[in-house]
Amino acid sequence: MSVFPRRLRVGASALAALAIISTTACTAGGGGGNATGGGAATLTVNTSFVLKTLDPGRVYEATGLTAVHALYDTLLTFEGSDVSKPVPALAESYEVSPDAKTFTFKLRQGVKFSDGSPLTADDVVFSLNRLKNLKASPAVTVSELSVSKTDDSTVVVTSATPNPNVPVVLSMPSTAVINSEVAQQNGAKDGEDAAQGDTAQQYLDTTSIGSGPYLLKSYEPESQVVLEANPEYWGDKPKFDRVVLRNMDVQTQKLTMQRAEANEISLDISGRLLDGLPDTLQTSGVQDTVYFLFLNADPAVSAVTADPKFNQALRAAIDYQGIAALYGTGAAPGAGLVAPAFPGALPEGEASTRDLAKAKALLAEAGLTNPKVKFSYPAITYKGVDLGTVATKVQGDAAEAGITLELNPQPLTTFLDEMRAGKMPMGFTPQSLNYPVADSLINNMAPGQPTALRSGWTVERADPAVVAAGKQVTETLDLAQRATAMQEWQRLMNQSSPYIVLASNSSTVVATADLTGADYTAAGWQVDVAAVGRK
Amino acid sequence: MTTVQDGEPGAVTTTAARPRPGRAYPLLVFLAKRLAITAGLLLGVTVVTFGLVNVVPGDPVTANLSDQALNDPATVAAFREKWGLDQPLWAQYLQYLGNLVTGDLGISQQTGRSVLDDLVRYVPATMELAIPTMVLALLIGTGVGMLAAVRNGRFTDQLVRVGSLLGLSTPPFWLSLVVLYVFFYKLGLAPSGGRLSTAFSPPPTVTGMYTVDAALAGQWDVAWDAAQHLVLPVLVLTSLTVALLVRFVRSAMLEVLQQDYIRAAYAKGLPTRVVLRRHLLRAGLVPVVTVSGLAFASLLSGTVLVESIFGWPGLGQYAYRSATALDLPSILGVSLFVALVYTLVNLTVDLLYGLIDPRIRLS
Numbered sequence: 079m080s081v082f083p084r085r086l087r088v089g090a091s092a093l094a095a096l097a098i099i100s101t102t103a104c105t106a107g108g109g110g111g112n113a114t115g116g117g118a119a120t121l122t123v124n125t126s127f128v129l130k131t132l133d134p135g136r137v138y139e140a141t142g143l144t145a146v147h148a149l150y151d152t153l154l155t156f157e158g159s160d161v162s163k164p165v166p167a168l169a170e171s172y173e174v175s176p177d178a179k180t181f182t183f184k185l186r187q188g189v190k191f192s193d194g195s196p197l198t199a200d201d202v203v204f205s206l207n208r209l210k211n212l213k214a215s216p217a218v219t220v221s222e223l224s225v226s227k228t229d230d231s232t233v234v235v236t237s238a239t240p241n242p243n244v245p246v247v248l249s250m251p252s253t254a255v256i257n258s259e260v261a262q263q264n265g266a267k268d269g270e271d272a273a274q275g276d277t278a279q280q281y282l283d284t285t286s287i288g289s290g291p292y293l294l295k296s297y298e299p300e301s302q303v304v305l306e307a308n309p310e311y312w313g314d315k316p317k318f319d320r321v322v323l324r325n326m327d328v329q330t331q332k333l334t335m336q337r338a339e340a341n342e343i344s345l346d347i348s349g350r351l352l353d354g355l356p357d358t359l360q361t362s363g364v365q366d367t368v369y370f371l372f373l374n375a376d377p378a379v380s381a382v383t384a385d386p387k388f389n390q391a392l393r394a395a396i397d398y399q400g401i402a403a404l405y406g407t408g409a410a411p412g413a414g415l416v417a418p419a420f421p422g423a424l425p426e427g428e429a430s431t432r433d434l435a436k437a438k439a440l441l442a443e444a445g446l447t448n449p450k451v452k453f454s455y456p457a458i459t460y461k462g463v464d465l466g467t468v469a470t471k472v473q474g475d476a477a478e479a480g481i482t483l484e485l486n487p488q489p490l491t492t493f494l495d496e497m498r499a500g501k502m503p504m505g506f507t508p509q510s511l512n513y514p515v516a517d518s519l520i521n522n523m524a525p526g527q528p529t530a531l532r533s534g535w536t537v538e539r540a541d542p543a544v545v546a547a548g549k550q551v552t553e554t555l556d557l558a559q560r561a562t563a564m565q566e567w568q569r570l571m572n573q574s575s576p577y578i579v580l581a582s583n584s585s586t587v588v589a590t591a592d593l594t595g596a597d598y599t600a601a602g603w604q605v606d607v608a609a610v611g612r613k
Numbered sequence: 614m615t616t617v618q619d620g621e622p623g624a625v626t627t628t629a630a631r632p633r634p635g636r637a638y639p640l641l642v643f644l645a646k647r648l649a650i651t652a653g654l655l656l657g658v659t660v661v662t663f664g665l666v667n668v669v670p671g672d673p674v675t676a677n678l679s680d681q682a683l684n685d686p687a688t689v690a691a692f693r694e695k696w697g698l699d700q701p702l703w704a705q706y707l708q709y710l711g712n713l714v715t716g717d718l719g720i721s722q723q724t725g726r727s728v729l730d731d732l733v734r735y736v737p738a739t740m741e742l743a744i745p746t747m748v749l750a751l752l753i754g755t756g757v758g759m760l761a762a763v764r765n766g767r768f769t770d771q772l773v774r775v776g777s778l779l780g781l782s783t784p785p786f787w788l789s790l791v792v793l794y795v796f797f798y799k800l801g802l803a804p805s806g807g808r809l810s811t812a813f814s815p816p817p818t819v820t821g822m823y824t825v826d827a828a829l830a831g832q833w834d835v836a837w838d839a840a841q842h843l844v845l846p847v848l849v850l851t852s853l854t855v856a857l858l859v860r861f862v863r864s865a866m867l868e869v870l871q872q873d874y875i876r877a878a879y880a881k882g883l884p885t886r887v888v889l890r891r892h893l894l895r896a897g898l899v900p901v902v903t904v905s906g907l908a909f910a911s912l913l914s915g916t917v918l919v920e921s922i923f924g925w926p927g928l929g930q931y932a933y934r935s936a937t938a939l940d941l942p943s944i945l946g947v948s949l950f951v952a953l954v955y956t957l958v959n960l961t962v963d964l965l966y967g968l969i970d971p972r973i974r975l976s
Contacts, residue, residue, distance in 0.1 A: 120811055120812060122811045130723055130724065130725070131724070131725055133725070136725070138679050213687060213688045213691035213692075214682075214688075215678050215679035215681075215682040215688075216679070216682075217682070217685075217688060218679075218681045218682050218684075218685045218688060219681075221685065221687075273691040273694075273695060274691070274694065274695055279725040280725060280726055283724075283725065283726070295814070296814065296815065298734075298815075298926055299724055299926075300735065300926030300927075300930050300931065300934075301807055301808060301924060301925075301926035302807065302809075302811070304811075304814065320811075322811035324806075324807055324811060324924065325807070325924045325926070326805070326806055326807070326924045327806070327921055327922045327923075327924060329790060329922070330793060330805055330806050330922060330923075330924065333793060333794065333797060333798045333805060334797075334805045334806075336798065337797070337798060337801065337805075489671075489937075490937065491671035491672075491675060491676045491937065491938075491939060492671055494671075494675045494676070495671050495672055495675050498675060498683070512679065512680075512681055518681075522680075522681070522684065528683075528684035529680075529684070
């Protein structure tokens with residue numbers, strides 16, 4: 079007996095047809111996500127969004143920095159991928175006092191905000207004070223600075239301590255100059271009550287009030303940010319009328335770039351993911367991230383990791399070349415804590431090397447037989463690299479020297495919490511600089527500084543030579559000499575600090591062949607979208 | 614029913630027909646009870662979520678501030694004060710409840726916007742995926758499931774069973790990547806992700822669903838583009854939901870097919886299609902409605918991985934981001950919304966029972 083009625087059969091075929099239609103409905107639409115849209119030229123930037131806000135005083139995340147850099151001007155800036163020297167932007171020139179405490183900026187004349195009103199010294203003072211008093215993530219870069227104006231086109235920034243890096247700090251997107259009048263009308267405050275009283279974030283997330291090459295057209299924090307060329311912009315007109323920053327999973331970015339014909343950029347295809355990309359695409363990368371291990375120097379946390387001989391043995395046990403190979407294209411074996419992108423990095427020739435015999439000898443000297451250490455790391459993929467894969471390689475290398483590492487992968491927030499509590503015997507983390515000044519590492523990682531204390535590295539436990547070398551860096555006011563002092567500090571750090579630098583790795587901009595100026599920069603904004611043009 | 618007024622010529626006294634006191638308006642009583650339960654449930658959700666977020670390891674300060682900022686005590690103190698984290702837990706909770714009563718879900722630490730605004734932004738995006746998915750899944754799932762039941766044990770049935778098993782065991786993110794590879798990369802038939810091509814701007818917001826809003830605004834090119842962007846994620850979600858539904862429909866229908874009244878119906882000489890439509894479909898639909906309701910609710914509460922691969926700015930992504938940042942106000946907001954959806958869906962399902970099967974009464 080057939081109980082399959084004709085009507086049901088018809089129904090089933092209709093449904094099948096519907097399913098087919100729904101999947102093929104888009105054939106007529108063609109090219110999909112790559113449309114450039116009529117006469118207006120659109121640049122599409124694909125990136126896995128790390129985006130909380132477009133408020134310059136609060137912006138800290140990668141995607142936000144890319145957008146804010148295009149929407150606002152800062153006193154100084156960096157050009158292309160060169161982060162060694164700030165160049166004029168809103169300030170056409172500046173002077174530094176010999177003690178590196180007073181910086182006088184002469185403002186460019188005739189700069190207008192996107193609403194047509196003139197940009198004055200008052201706007202600069204307001205913006206920098208607001209940044210400082212909001213006490214959001216980027217505020218720490220200016221916490222020691224005070225700002226005032228001497229006339230409508232002169233701004234003086236004073237640092238409480240000698241700091242030759244102030245010009246670099248004032249190139250960062252968070253120091254962007256906003257239209258103070260419009261900002262205040264929408265809840266912005268620059269006084270000491272700003273941290274609790276400023277209510278301008280929502281406004282600044284939807285409207286840009288700057289003088290940069292682009293205007294904010296729309297902001298959807300989970301999907302896309304659309305920028306449009308600013309007709310009032312004082313500098314060279316950007317080549318694209320429209321820029322769309324589009325949130326895209328990194329795997330999808332790779333597929334998208336393989337099909338992209340023109341005007342398209344991706345910011346997250348780095349490391350191993352670069353393998354197999356067609357030659358028609360161009361890539362630009364700079365090694366701006368270092369990956370390092372830290373060993374707790376506090377014997378109360380771990381008698382093993384606190385032993386300097388164990389520290390040196392583990393250093394000698396690691397196969398740095400092999401680890402760099404795991405990172406793929408653009409990586410290098412670890413040298414010092416400063417990534418090669420920044421002034422003060424150690425030359426490539428000084429990369430650490432493996433010496434298993436030395437490792438074993440040091441362990442024997444220390445009387446450590448098969449030492450065991452719990453090795454924690456965040457279970458994440460960072461810039462195309464799965465930290466777990468690297469940790470496993472470290473575990474294998476250590477085992478060859480007779481060291482047992484017990485892997486302890488953790489969710490990121492748990493890892494950060496435990497690390498901050500200073501109770502982790504051994505850990506692994508990537509590190510990028512918040513702004514391109516390597517010696518900020520000294521304030522964090524030198525003995526007794528906050529990051530060092532998380533590894534139990536107090537001044538008392540440190541080699542006095544390291545402390546002295548760090549002091550030498552901060553006391554050197556000439557930038558070139560400071561970079562040299564920084565190298566010396568790293569060499570000493572490699573001998574006795576709790577950090578073992580494994581490798582440095584590149585961030586990459588992948589762009590279609592027709593584009594120019596799609597250079598990766600370690601300045602924080604990844605790529606200067608306003609500088610991207612067409613051949 | 615026609616209304617006849619008392620006292621009019623020919624009027625019939627209608628007292629007997631009126632519901633008796635105590636059992637008056639069973640639907641209203643039912644709804645009132647459900648409302649009370651819902652309120653209690655939502656309160657429970659706030660207690661549990663609040664407790665859980667504060668018990669799990671991880672400090673919102675660490676999750677939200679930069680490493681450098683964390684080293685600055687003034688910045689950390691300002692953050693704690695701003696988000697009330699310097700208050701004792703009970704005070705934070707009472708404050709939250711107080712605001713909640715006035716409809717204030719708080720401000721998201723992540724986005725700096727009110728959580729309500731965030732929900733209004735993300736829920737429609739997820740709805741736009743969930744509604745077509747559910748319609749397609751119901752049509753296909755019921756049809757195919759019934760087909761498998763009546764073809765019990767034969768080749769068609771085996772095929773459907775294997776297919777649904779395959780569908781259930783396929784990881785959604787993998788399927789998403791496969792369809793992207795095939796339909797976007799290889800064939801170039803569909804866009805790669807997002808809700809709209811970069812050439813278009815979103816239509817003026819009415820419902821928040823781009824296809825609908827664009828159609829309402831008469832922007833047919835935008836509506837067409839938005840519809841194309843729906844195809845792949847809907848395809849993935851539909852195939853997963855169908856796989857679930859088919860198994861339920863099949864087993865529910867099989868059970869019904871073995872009932873005496875089906876045999877009796879055949880014995881009476883009723884044509885097969887009448888038996889299937891009047892008896893089988895109706896009786897088999899009750900469990901189907903239940904599982905569909907749950908499937909719909911789970912679609913709405915977010916399909917994180919699918920949303921993230923297709924760059925779909927929906928509730929799933931929002932929830933994921935809030936959870937990883939330990940953003941308590943938004944986590945609570947999402948939890949409340951999801952709880953509300955589940956209760957509403959259950960209520961709808963209960964009401965539908967009565968319509969499908971008159972033997973099921975409100976009581």
